[in-house]
Amino acid sequence: MAITEPTVDSVLSALAELRDPSAAGNPQLVAAGRVRAVTDGVNVRVTIETGASEDNRGAMEMAVRDALSKAFPGLSKLEVKFVQQTGAREITSEDPLPGVKNLILVMAGKGGVGKSTVASNLTMALARSGFRVGLLDADIYGPSVPTMFGIGGRPVSLDGKKIEPLERFGVKLMSIGFLLEDPKAAIVWRGPMLHGALQQFLNDVNWGKLDYLILDLPPGTGDVALTLSQKTRATGAVVVTTPQEVALMDVYKAVSMCQKLNIPILGVVENESYFICDGCEKKHHIFGVGGGQKVAEMAEAPVLGQIPIEPSVRIWGDQGTPVVQAVPQSAVAKAFTDVADAVVAQVAKVNAARIGTLSISRDGMPTRLPIIR
Numbered sequence: 001m002a003i004t005e006p007t008v009d010s011v012l013s014a015l016a017e018l019r020d021p022s023a024a025g026n027p028q029l030v031a032a033g034r035v036r037a038v039t040d041g042v043n044v045r046v047t048i049e050t051g052a053s054e055d056n057r058g059a060m061e062m063a064v065r066d067a068l069s070k071a072f073p074g075l076s077k078l079e080v081k082f083v084q085q086t087g088a089r090e091i092t093s094e095d096p097l098p099g100v101k102n103l104i105l106v107m108a109g110k111g112g113v114g115k116s117t118v119a120s121n122l123t124m125a126l127a128r129s130g131f132r133v134g135l136l137d138a139d140i141y142g143p144s145v146p147t148m149f150g151i152g153g154r155p156v157s158l159d160g161k162k163i164e165p166l167e168r169f170g171v172k173l174m175s176i177g178f179l180l181e182d183p184k185a186a187i188v189w190r191g192p193m194l195h196g197a198l199q200q201f202l203n204d205v206n207w208g209k210l211d212y213l214i215l216d217l218p219p220g221t222g223d224v225a226l227t228l229s230q231k232t233r234a235t236g237a238v239v240v241t242t243p244q245e246v247a248l249m250d251v252y253k254a255v256s257m258c259q260k261l262n263i264p265i266l267g268v269v270e271n272e273s274y275f276i277c278d279g280c281e282k283k284h285h286i287f288g289v290g291g292g293q294k295v296a297e298m299a300e301a302p303v304l305g306q307i308p309i310e311p312s313v314r315i316w317g318d319q320g321t322p323v324v325q326a327v328p329q330s331a332v333a334k335a336f337t338d339v340a341d342a343v344v345a346q347v348a349k350v351n352a353a354r355i356g357t358l359s360i361s362r363d364g365m366p367t368r369l370p371i372i373r
Contacts, residue, residue: 036130087351109254125340137175150320243291273306
C-alpha cells in the first residue's frame with residue numbers, strides 16, 4: 001500500500017480536535033491558530049503554543065502522536081514541541097507592518113561578532129518549528145543575507161505598489177543586496193538615503209502575515225535603530241556578543257541604546273563562546289569567559305545561549321544554507337535551536353507583561369502607566 005505523505009494542511013486537519021486543557025473552555029488549538037506544522041516527506045514537526053502543565057503536555061503529545069499515526073500509517077519521524085503562547089506586539093494604526101505579530105531586532109553595536117550568522121540561524125530555527133518568518137537585512141552597507149541564504153535575483157512587484165520579498169526554505173527575505181547590479185560595489189550613501197531605503201523595506205515590501213520578522217541590524221547605534229523606534233514598535237532585541245572585553249565595550253552601547261529607546265531586551269547570545277577540538281573533547285575558551293553574562297547583567301536579561309566555534313557554521317553559511325537547515329541534528333544547530341526556543345519564551349513574557357499597561361504619549365515621549373484595577 002502506498003504511503004500517504006502528510007502535508008501541512010492534512011496534518012492540521014488530523015489535529016483539528018486537539019484541545020488545550022489549560023485554557024478556559026478547552027479551545028481547539030488548530031482553530032485558535034496555535035498549532036504549527038512542518039512536513040518533509042514522511043517526517044513531521046509539530047509545534048504547539050500552550051500554557052499547559054508538563055503533565056497535560058504529556059497527554060497532549062500522546063494525543064498528537066495517536067492522531068497522526070492513524071492518519072499517516074507510514075509516518076517515519078514525528079517531533080512534537082511545546083512553546084508558550086507568544087501573543088503579539090503592540091500594533092498601532094500607523095504601523096507599517098500590521099501583519100507582523102512580533103518584530104525581533106538582532107543587534108550587537110559592533111561588527112564581526114557573528115550577528116548575521118545568529119540572525120540567519122535564529123530565523124531558520126523558528127521556520128523549522130513551523131512559524132511564519134521573514135528576515136530583513138537592515139545592514140545596508142554590508143548585506144549578508146544573499147550569501148548566507150544562497151539567493152540572488154531582483155524582487156518584483158505584482159501590483160505596482162508592493163515589492164514581493166524573495167523566498168528560500170520557506171522564509172521571506174529582503175536585502176539591499178538583491179537590488180545591486182554589482183554585489184562587490186560599495187554603497188556610498190549619506191544618512192537620509194539609508195533612512196529612505198529602510199522606510200521602503202518596512203512600508204513597500206509585501207511581508208504579509210508573519211509570526212516573526214527578524215531584522216539583522218548593522219553595527220553602531222545610529223540611524224537604523226532610531227528609524228525603527230520611530231516607525232514601528234519592536235517586540236524586543238536579541239543582543240549578540242563574543243566573550244572578549246574589546247567586543248563588550250561596543251555591545252554595552254547597544255544595550256544602552258535599547259534602554260534609551262524603550263526597546264525590551266529579550267536576552268543575550270554569546271557567539272564564539274568556546275571551541276571543542278577533535279582530540280581532547282575539552283572546551284577551549286579562546287576569546288575568554290563570561291562576556292555574555294556581563295552584558296546580560298547590564299541588560300537585566302537572560303543569556304539565551306552560548307554558540308561554540310564550529311567550522312561547519314562558516315562552511316554552510318558560505319555555501320548559502322544556514323547550518324540549522326543544512327545539518328539540523330548537529331550540536332551547533334541544536335545550540336541555535338535552543339536560542340530560538342528561549343527567544344519564543346521571552347517574547348511570551350514580554351507580550352504578557354505589556355498587557356495591563358497603558359501607553360500614553362506626552363510631547364512625543366512615550367510613558368507607560370500601570371492600570372489600577
